[in-house]
Amino acid sequence: MRGIFPFAAGAAIMLVAGWAGFPRAIYKSRPQPVDFSHKVHADKAGQKCEDCHAFRPDGTFAGIPTLDKCAGCHAAVMGATVAEKNFVEQYVTPAREPQWAVYARQPENVFFSHIAHVKRAQLTCDTCHGDHGASDHLLPYQEDRVSGYSRNIWQTADRVKTTRAAMTMSACVECHRQQGLEHSCLDCHK
C-alpha cells in the first residue's frame, strides 16, 4: 500500500495544479489604462455603440476611439468619479493617447472585416461582444502566455460554452458553417 503513495501523490499534485493552477498561470493579466464604464455612457449620455466605435468613410472600422473623440466631451471633468478625473488629468490634459489593450484584437495572420459582419450580415455588436456594451468596469486584459491570444473576446457566456474563450478559427468556421457561409481561406487569410 505504501508503494502506491508517491504515485498517487504525484498524480494528485498534478491534478490540482492542472485544474486549479494552470488555467490561471497560462494567462498574464494587465489592467486597462482607464476604468471605462460603457453603462454610464449608454445610460446617462445616451450613446450608442456606433457613436464611438464608428466606420470610417472608406468602410474600415475605426475600433477604439482616439483621444480627440473622448476629449470632445471630456475636455474638462464632467462628473464626480475618480476614474474620470484621472482620465482627464493623465490623458486629456497632456494629450496622451491611452494605450488600450484590445480584447478582440485578431492575430496578425487574420483579416476580419467588421463592415461585412455589421452592415452586410446585419449582426448586432452583442452577437460577438456579448454584454460588453453594458459593462460598468473594464475587465483586466488577459493574454495567453504561449499563443498571445486575448482571453475575453466574446464576453458572452453562450460562446464560451460552445468554443474556447479565445477567438480561434474554429469559432469563426462554426458560425459560418451554421449560416452556410463557408467560402475560401483567402476571405480571412489574405
Place this chain on the structure above:
Amino acid sequence: MTSTRRDLFKLAGGAAVGALFTPAPWRLVTDTALWSETWPGVPRPARGEIRAKYTNCSLCPAGCAVRARCVGEQPVALMGVLEHPFTHGALCPFGLAGHHLPYHPARIAQGPVKQAAAAIASALARCAANERIAVLDLRPGRTASWTYRRALAQWKNGTYLTPPRTLGGNLAVNLAAAKTVLSFGTPLLDGWGTPGNVIAAREGFRLIQAETVESRTAVMADQWLPIRPGSEPALARAIANVLGNQPLHDAALETGLTEAQIVAAARELADNGPALVLDARERPEILALNQLVGSLGHTIVMRREAPVPAEWKNAVAATELSAVPDGSVRVLLIDESAPGPYLPWSAVEKKLVAENPVVVAFAWSGEGYGRHAQFVLPTAVYPEMVDDIPAAVDSPAAMFRLSAALVPPPADVVNPAEFVAALAQISATNTLRERADAIHKSGRGTLFTYADAKSTALKDVKADGFWKALNEGGCWMDAVPERQEIPKLAFGPPAATLTADNLPLAVVMAEAPAGLGSPILSKMYQESNLRLAEDRVVLHPTVARECGVEDGGRAILEAGCGRLDVLVCEDPGSPQGVVQVAAGPRTLDLCGSSPRAKVVRA
C-alpha cells in the same frame, strides 16, 4: 520515513499520468499551434493609420489597376480600381495576393553582381566577329526594353531577342467589337488578356472553345468542341475549306468532331460577325482564319506604340530567337524581372556558343532561367519594383502606366536595364520620366487618375502633373487611330504532325504559365489541384492503368528533352491518350519542343 529514489520515480510517474487528466498538456498543444501561426519570422503587418495607395500590377502584361490598402507604409490588401475604364476593378487571384511576393521563400535577395559583370566583360573581350551579345526580354515594349535596344546598338553584334508573338505588339485584339469568338485552346476566361476587360466584353460575344480537355474556359464557353490533341491546325484548315466552299476531306476523322459541328462553327464565324479567332500558341495557320472571316480592322486592330524620345531611335530592332544562328551567342542576358512567355531552355541553349558562354538571368527567384544560368542577379519583385507596363494584348489603344513601388526593395537588388546600360556605357537613370515627357509632348490621349476616378485630356495636364499622376496611380490611354491599315496575316506552313513513336501520350498544357504566385495561393490552388503544380500530371484512370501508375503515386514524365518526377492525379474527365501537365518553366523545358510524352512508374 525515508524516501528512496524509486519513490521519486513513482512521484514523477504519478505526476505524468495525473497531467494527462488535466487540460494542461492538451491546451499547450493548441496554444503552441496558435503561437506557430505568428511566431518570429512571419511577416507582420504594421498597426497604424490605414490609407490607400495606387499602383498597377506588373505580374503579367494585363497591368491591372490596383488600390492597395496600406497600414502605415505596408500594403495589407490589394483590390482593383472599380472605375478604371479598361481593367474595371478586377484583379486575378495572383494579383490579389501579389503583396506576399517579397516574402516568398524562393525569393533571391543577393547575387554575384561583380563576378557577373567581370565575366561579361571578359566574354565580350573574347567575342569573335560572328558571335554576339544578346538580351532576351520576356516582356518587350517597356521603357527597359528600349534601354536594352539602345544599349545593344553600341555593340557590333548586339541582338535584342523577344518571345515570338503575332498579337500584343502592334496588332491588338478588340474583344468589345467581337460577336463570335472561336478560341483554339486560348484560356480566354482564365487568365488571358485583361480579366476586367474580358469580363466586361463577355456578354457581347458567343464563345466557341476548341480544346482537347474541358478546361475552365471550355466549361464557361457557350460551346465546347472537344477536338483530338494536336488537331487544331486541321480544324482551322477545315473551317477555311467550308468558308471557301471546298470539300472537308477527312477533317472529321482528324479532329474527332462531326462534319456538322465543323460546318456550324464555320457558318457562325461567317454569319455572326465581327468574328475573332484566337490560338493559344498563335500558330499562323490558325490566326490567318481571321483574314477569311474579316476580323482585321474590327476585332484585330493596329495599335501605335506609346511615344518614346526621338534620341532613343538609335536602337536595334527585335529579333525572334529562331532567326539567330545556332552557336552564335557568347553573352546572353535574360530579363525575367517582368514575367512573360517562357521559351524552352533547349531552344535557347542551342543558340549559345559551344565553349564558355556567359548566361546571366535577372530574376527575383531562381525558378526560371536561373536554373540554367551561371549567374542569377536578384531584382525587385512586384510590388517593390518600378517599371512601366505596356498595353495588354486586348487593349486596342496604347497605354503607359507605372507599377510604382509600394514597398522598398532589398538593398542588393539589381535594376536589369541600368545594369545593361552601364555595360554599354549609356545613361539610363531617368528613362521612365523621359518617356513620360515624350508621351506628354505628343499631347495624345487621356490620363485616368485612380484616386479621383477622373479622365482628363492629356493636353490639359502639365508635364510635372502627368509624371506625378503616373507615380501616384494613373494610366495614360492613347487615342485609337481612325485609319486601320493592317498588314495581311500570312498563312504559315502547317505545323509538323505529331508522331507517336515511343511517346504515346499527347501533352496538354491547359493553363497559361503564371510564374510564381503567393505561397498561400500555391497552397490553395496546387494542393487542391485546382491549378496543377509543376510536379503533377493528370491522366484518365484507364491511361494510368496502362502506364502502370495509380492515383496519388509517384511517376516519371518522360519527353523529348528529359524526365521529371511527378505525382499522378487520375481524372475520369481527362481524355484518353493525353497527359495534362501544368505550364511552368520545368514542364516547358521538358515538353515545350516535343508535345508528346510518356508516364512510367517511378
